[in-house]
Amino acid sequence: MPELDMLQEFLDGGQVDPAVFALRPDYRALLLAVDGLVPGPSDHASEEMLQAAESAARELLTDGPAEQVPHVAAWREAYQGFGAKPSRTRNSLEALLRRAVSGLPRVNRLTDLYNAVSVLHQIPLGGEDLNRYSGAPRLVRATGTEPFDTSADGAAVIEHPEPGEVVWCDDAGVTCRRWNWRQARRTQLGEDTTAALFILDALEPIADEALHAAAEDLAARLTLLGPDVRVARRLIAAGSPANERD
Template sequence: MIELNVAPAIWNHWPNLQLGIVKVMGFDNEKRSATTAEHLRSVQEEVARQVQEKTISELPEVAFWREAYRLFGAKPKRYPCSLENLLQRIKREQFPRAINPLVDIYNIISLQYRVPVGGEDLAKIQGDLCLRFATENEPSIHLLGESEARAPKPGEVIYSDDVGAVCRRWNWKEAERTKLTATTTDAILVVESLQEASLLPCLEALVALVSEYCGGEIESSLLTEPVLSES
């Protein structure tokens, strides 16, 4: 089974980082698409009312990510994290369309709990996943919605496998290669938080929605900074 590892340098910079990991095997990512689309629309409309008078960039849950992006050299205004991008679109009532049940579910959770959430097709991952800083010689990758492949910049935070990056600038934009599609049957979802409050309720809610709408065999875990024993 593919694992998600976090480089020690990431923990050194963000000791409060929490990653909620959900692996789903043998599920149907198409059957309940109409239902998840309706659920997503309802959540989008509710959140649009909540943030209508808010400045998205100043929300505490967004500000944490803006500071993290600045730390690794990405300008948040140009490269908003996935949560900020989603909330900005919702505020303008440019609601992201429903895509497939698993993507709809992680957008629902992202909006309800105000955390970045993403996912990858496990069948398209080579080796394990790693959250780390990019090096000088990263392979070019084709990101969703972009016309040409580009390499991550040295020092930016990326998720990668043995082939290369699967998501650039932490959670800014993912690769075309590993995206979730209607034919995906095995997947990994990752919820991220830089705040001290436990991510466990959010993780449990994600598992419940995946179980309700997709089925399959589900395994979840909460990854936090490892505690090193004293020698």
Template sequence: MHFEHSPQLWRDFPRLVPGVLHAKGITADAAVEGDVERLSARAAARNAHDGGQESALPQIQAWRRAFATLGLKPTQYRCAAESLLRRFRKEGSLPGIHPLIDLCNAASLAFAIPVGVFDLARITGDLRVRHAEGDEVYETFSGSEEHPEPGEVIFADDAGRAHARRWTNRQSGHSAVREETAEVLIIAEGLHEKAPDEVAELMDVVADALRAHWAVVPRAAVLTRSVPRFEL
């Protein structure tokens, strides 16, 4: 199996910086509260310094420009990081879901970068970020099925299943992490000027937490246009 973005996306978004991490041995009983608190505190400190408006962050502005380029209204369809930041600003915390999701959500808050976590047991073949043909199947968290619009950017596997719609906007319930999840692919994507350094730092933070709390040995890489593929 491998993960990659399509050549068309690299052409249209030359500042794209994807970070990818693969790990086995995930369980639902890890205690990550300390890391979640530290990462959340980092986000809170940035909010206090910058006035708390996520729309002013360069990381979020870059995704808004990308969504506008794709024909999406940035205030109607927000990248996952912006949605998390809005909820965090309003509520002061995020609900606990699963230790790995809680950790990655906190990392997304701290860096203002979208982070997706996929259960590899629920993915068939390779996973590619590409434009949809329109016949792919997307499963919502409630279990209903949808078809992406033709041309929409999706995460698609070889079975024609869409594991995320509108790029970093909406992940599928089909491959979401659940209690029995053991093997995952974690993907962080940045488009802003400092993305090369910040995506690499984010991946290091998550990898360190995986080693500390799950005693696993993750494999991680930051992809580029010249090296666009991550082999599992």
């Protein structure tokens, strides 16, 4: 099991390319590297969290459709900034809010947990299997040649992002397309995941305090998933020191 300083070292290698900050200077990424998780299928605790998130989403959407939620609207604008059509490829927060009306997916305890936290705090949030990473996470504007491991009609396929698209990647290829739209199959969380990377994405009007509150909520819930859970974190923002740790 990696020591805490090894988790922090992994996060220290993470980067957001200046071209991404040029597109959205208000962007912030809060990364959590977690080890010591006890994996498993959806359970009673994750079911309760999802039900709470569904109720919160339904109440939120009584005031208007998902695209009018301020943070969703900000992400729609960001998607347009690199040429994506937000009505066709929705950011992960909008997609979850829309699904919450009829019911959020039940996947596994880790995925259920971070989906619920995403909805409850209205922040896009992704989870990746840390043991399947090759190198550190990087957020870049794609060249269009990077491989993206996904599926189509039930079959595994390799696709490529559009040139200029904002993507998370590692040394082996794209791990998430269009900032926070679709994750690669290679690094998906599963019922055997014991170490994970979580990425919380924020744009204005989300304040740093709200971003950190979401991360604290996520970390607190993750520590309940095993007696030896370790959590390291790092905030990456434009114009800030190269590394900020809690």
